[in-house]
Amino acid sequence: MKILFSPFSPYVRKCLVAAHELGLDGRITLLPSNAHPVNRDRDIIANNPLGKVPTFFTDDGQVLYDSRVICEYLNDLAGGTLVPKTGPARWETLTLQSLGDGMLDAALLARYEDVARPEALRWKDWRAAQLDKVETSLGWLEQHSGSLEARVDLGSLTLACALWYLDLRFQEFGWRDRHQGVARWQAQFSQRRSLGMSWSL
Amino acid sequence: MKILFSPFSPYVRKCLVAAHELGLDGRITLLPSNAHPVNRDRDIIANNPLGKVPTFFTDDGQVLYDSRVICEYLNDLAGGTLVPKTGPARWETLTLQSLGDGMLDAALLARYEDVARPEALRWKDWRAAQLDKVETSLGWLEQHSGSLEARVDLGSLTLACALWYLDLRFQEFGWRDRHQGVARWQAQFSQRRSLGMSWSL
Known part of the structure; x- marks a missing residue:
């Protein structure tokens, strides 16, 4: 799995914290990005048209965003308990x-x-x-x-x-x-x- | 059920559209609100400290936000298919x-x-x-x-x-x-x- 990363993005951090809690962080490769609200990063846009991080790539080739979707996906993948089922x-x-x-x-x-x-x-x-x-x-x-x-x-x-x-x-x-x-x-x-x-x- | 309403909020609309698809809109009472990004509505804040609409009240007395949570709740309540389960x-x-x-x-x-x-x-x-x-x-x-x-x-x-x-x-x-x-x-x-x-x- 891969994630477009920025060290100071709290939303990227949230995903990696959740991944760590779920024992999955070692399986996620961090990829560089230059997200900016005005000078938009065209490399991000190629995968996520909003041009934001985190943008996440599953091993099946799905592209997921934003942090809520990524965290729930990780929880599901790990069979975790970070989100009660119902x-x-x-x-x-x-x-x-x-x-x-x-x-x-x-x-x-x-x-x-x-x-x-x-x-x-x-x-x-x-x-x-x-x-x-x-x-x-x-x-x-x-x-x-x-x-x-x-x-x-x-x-x-x-x-x-x-x-x-x-x-x-x-x-x-x-x-x-x-x-x-x-x-x-x-x-x-x-x-x-x-x-x-x-x-x- | 009740929702803090604003006619021009696309997020409120999203919840009501979803409710209509699920056959639930007739069960939701619309309540007035004056959400504004700078002049914050203290009546909303009393229920949702972010001061945003939609803010939703279940019949059990839970307060839910934002639109993603509300829509998924409504889908769950109706046993709907607006969100695939997994x-x-x-x-x-x-x-x-x-x-x-x-x-x-x-x-x-x-x-x-x-x-x-x-x-x-x-x-x-x-x-x-x-x-x-x-x-x-x-x-x-x-x-x-x-x-x-x-x-x-x-x-x-x-x-x-x-x-x-x-x-x-x-x-x-x-x-x-x-x-x-x-x-x-x-x-x-x-x-x-x-x-x-x-x-x-």
């Missing part, structure tokens, strides 16, 4: 994944505003609103941090990747002071081997 | 859904650039890159338009909603001239009752 637990896990992905989507838009967009065209209110999405999400998680304790699934792993990205790009955001329950959960959960890994080409 | 057909359907969602994500970012962002802060290259994502996706679909014919699933329905949104907001984009196979498919597929519906509060 019932309320499935919808809860997938909604927690949506929350983590939504935090990441917002953080990435704030990041593009900071580094991709020409300085004269940056809009403070847009950036603030994106980070407010992250903040209100953390507020919700703080209220529910007790229920995070026991879970190792695609929801909690996505969330851990979202927090990883905040630490990577938005250190000044300082979320831990305001959301101490989430911070405690993260400190413990990130002891997992999968979350301590770093991948490179 | 195997390559499942990953193909879900990847097609990702493509349609990715086209929509890009189109929405272009739309925000056009109408939400103050005129002096608009970045032409960003808008162009977003619409180029749509264009390269349509190019891929054009090459694969033959394989679209037979399918009625979450992939093809998402795609139809993406094209609906292009017609709603980007009429000048004029994609049909460049992608005539997709245009033919859409003309036929949009005859389905679900895709001809319009919902309002």
Whole structure:
């Protein structure tokens, strides 16, 4: 199996963390890519017309994206338990994944505003609103941090990747002071081997 | 069941189209909302900290988001066939859904650039890159338009909603001239009752 890789993409990381949890990461070859929101990588586009990473190649020759599809495929391939098969637990896990992905989507838009967009065209209110999405999400998680304790699934792993990205790009955001329950959960959960890994080409 | 509704959200539409296909739309109450990327709706946030629509309430009291989770829940509830249960057909359907969602994500970012962002802060290259994502996706679909014919699933329905949104907001984009196979498919597929519906509060 192969994946178009970028070391700082939280969505690529999410796939590799899931693969590690499932014992599959050693079977996935990392391929170079240059995804960019404006200067689009034509080599990615040849396989995934959205031009985004992660883009994944199965051993059967299927091309899969985005991270949600890839992670579910890997879970299925390994016969894993990262996504409950049905019932309320499935919808809860997938909604927690949506929350983590939504935090990441917002953080990435704030990041593009900071580094991709020409300085004269940056809009403070847009950036603030994106980070407010992250903040209100953390507020919700703080209220529910007790229920995070026991879970190792695609929801909690996505969330851990979202927090990883905040630490990577938005250190000044300082979320831990305001959301101490989430911070405690993260400190413990990130002891997992999968979350301590770093991948490179 | 209830859904936080907005008449021009393509993701809300996708859920209602899927519900209609599954014979469930009559059981879903539409609730008003005022989602906005910058002026965030605190009433939505109370239920979904990302502040986005669709946000969905099951009869058991679960809150589900985003559209992918909601559509799969509805398919499961109805015992439907909009998402194959496993195997390559499942990953193909879900990847097609990702493509349609990715086209929509890009189109929405272009739309925000056009109408939400103050005129002096608009970045032409960003808008162009977003619409180029749509264009390269349509190019891929054009090459694969033959394989679209037979399918009625979450992939093809998402795609139809993406094209609906292009017609709603980007009429000048004029994609049909460049992608005539997709245009033919859409003309036929949009005859389905679900895709001809319009919902309002």
